[in-house]
Amino acid sequence: MIRMNQQIPASEVLTRSKLEKVLGINRSTASQLLQSGAFPHAFRLDGGAWRVPVSDVEAYKAARRVSKPATEPAPSVVNSDGQGVQQRDEKADPHHDGSVPREGERGAS
DSSP, X not given: OBOSOXXXXXXXXEEHHHHHHHHTOOHHHHHHHHHHTSSTTOEEOXXXXXXXXXXXXXXXXXXXXXXXXXXXXXXXXXXXXXXXXXXXXXXXXXXXXXXXXXXXXXXXX
């Protein structure tokens, strides 16, 4: 961690807030990562605001992909937003057709 203002173009660094969004983490986790040195070239501006080089974030993400074992299977369907959609588990409820009742309809009890 460097505690000085560096001559790095703004397009090549992230604020803590942007870091949170990019990594999908909360403020507390971001602060812990910054304090622990997870981003070796991160630095603070004179006012104390963090800046993290994009290269540090990319290296962190790459290391997480390599070391983090897959805990769930990859989704087999992708919706229009590019997000994975889990398939219905027919073994869990073989009689459920996956439909959602319309407003005013109730399932049989």
